[in-house]
Amino acid sequence: MKPVGPIPAGYDTIAGELAIGGKRVSELVAEAGRTPLFVYSRSHLDARVAELRAAMPRRMGLNYAVKANPHPDVIAYMASLVDGFDIASSGELAMCAAAGIDPRRISFAGPGKRDDELEAAIAAGVTLNCESEGEGARALAIGQKLGTAPRIAVRVNPSFEMKGSGMKMGGGAKQFGVDAERVPELARHLIENGAEWRGLHIFTGSQTLSADAIVEAQGKVLDLAAELTDAIGHGCPKLNMGGGLGIPYFPGDTPVDLGRVGAALHARVADLPASLADTELCIELGRYLVGEAGVYLTRIIDRKVSHGVTYLITDGGLHHQLAASGNFGTVVRRNYPSAIATRYDDNPTESVNIVGCLCTPLDRLADNAAMPEAQVGDLVAVFCAGAYGATASPTAFLGHGPAAEMLV
């Protein structure tokens, strides 16, 4: 038996069935007209933002990293909840524009911005998080061509990383940002050549569950930002402190102690160095805001036994949930939180392998997991599907096409 990950808080049942937003999953599937279906829960988004607002200093702005979930309804809903948006491409800029988001609330990071992307962003008034001297020169040239002062912050590659983070974004050679020691010269060059100076972006890692590691990294980010601001000599209008707050996916994972992170930030913000006294501060979160708000629902279309092992074969799979299959940036496959959604209150009575419909042994949703006995037609729920699910999976693989998506 292999355990499954912890199911996020805030999900209910109606008549023994998993319910989201006050409706049974079978009703939601009927509304969508098909499976597989991603359901995103407004009440989870609300609750997560409320927790963050309660824990963080009032001065701390909250940005949404669109890449985590760019579904149009999610972007539009987040617009009412957060202060800013971080994008990673001109495609995401277009999605934000479609949701009516003021481009001045948007910043654009990414190590490989094409000229046409820079032009679209500069023309719209989006802040560029400049990732290199070369990109800075291209942005200045495009600003001149357009007759617009490009709004530019510099993304810093810090010499430290966030400990225990799932993806390290600092601490050594990286394709992201500019090594800290070269930042002052680049920033001055941009300011002296007509950029509207927007400050610094320092991203140190992602998917960390340790409050201590987050507190330590955030402290170092503030120290580094103050030091760089002094060296630049033009103040720091805004500091994007990055993200890094993780969510529990796997057995044994526990949520970030947000109270502790918030308390440490309160203390630091109450005692900021003079060079950051007027700086607008924000953190940038993607997965932490939307990850636990999403559930992936897929229908069992076969139940079969091979050499004594029971397989539940669903109409979903890694073409929608690559990370849950264990094939995206993972070394050892572990089970995401999952359940038989239509028998949610039943006790487990058997061990099953839940797999997708693809013709590849990589297509696994839960291995050797304890579940109530499910039949063809039952719905399987895979939790923690709100971030890096629908758009971080190979939807064209084997020709089944994308899943449906719904915000409730």
Place this chain on the structure above:
Amino acid sequence: MKPVGPIPAGYDTIAGELAIGGKRVSELVAEAGRTPLFVYSRSHLDARVAELRAAMPRRMGLNYAVKANPHPDVIAYMASLVDGFDIASSGELAMCAAAGIDPRRISFAGPGKRDDELEAAIAAGVTLNCESEGEGARALAIGQKLGTAPRIAVRVNPSFEMKGSGMKMGGGAKQFGVDAERVPELARHLIENGAEWRGLHIFTGSQTLSADAIVEAQGKVLDLAAELTDAIGHGCPKLNMGGGLGIPYFPGDTPVDLGRVGAALHARVADLPASLADTELCIELGRYLVGEAGVYLTRIIDRKVSHGVTYLITDGGLHHQLAASGNFGTVVRRNYPSAIATRYDDNPTESVNIVGCLCTPLDRLADNAAMPEAQVGDLVAVFCAGAYGATASPTAFLGHGPAAEMLV
């Protein structure tokens, strides 16, 4: 320095630049109008099929597994080269129909066929490779509803695997096919209840470079097919022996010794057991047919140094080439074959990291690779991009969209 994988044979240069189908890559990119671009080479497809036809017994049919590369032009071109097509979804059925392929040349495997997929396939006259007793019952019921005898083969889960295969499709509990000992009963049930009996499908593994392992597995497949056919008692109209022939991706990999595989098949086919005397034989290949025929071209948009490491940042990445990034079914990342396509004849002079444009450290195309000094605007080629590239990657990730594709 980390070596890159072996570049497939059959690529030329013109004026020092990589050429495909008699044109420089910069010309091809100009024709496509943009990068990133997948280029698929007709002459490579021709050559590979010719090698196979020369090596294999004439009696051995050649099927193309559409999932490897379902680009419409590739499917249409393969229709003139191969005998049959294997599909994995009704989406792939529609692609074959669009290419004008006779459904009677098509067989459909996949552990999770939905009822609407079974119906489409049965109505069209496609052969179902039946994966379970449950699927068999559904197929019979749909056949009755349609008034059509469903054409059905049984996919066998053999008790042996192909040794050294990248993905094992046999040898223990699997979600694929029916355990060998239950096949005779299921086959008889299908035949007695109105199915048009189409024989057996036995797939033992994929991506094997060892001729010995392939020969051994093919021998066992023939033995098993004969044994099952005797037990079923209705002959075996067709035997799909699966695929498994791999291509070299990584340093040290060497091509399959096709002569040896062919010679062993000649010997076996000349001495088939009586129960397979009239059986139509075929092998089913995807990656082996198209993998080396594809090149992924992406443009360098930044060149930067971080802590002494040089990064070439391209406009492509794992959203098109997930496997090359090392994030799809791989434990240890190794470098795919790659080159600076626009300086193809130059000697390597530096070590670089070639990365994609995505804002994630997972987005790597070549680590610490020896290359001639490349500048912004140069094109990078990643080889072995013809199979499981464009459609096996998360194209929506970060909003950059799909690459262009072109058959030349």
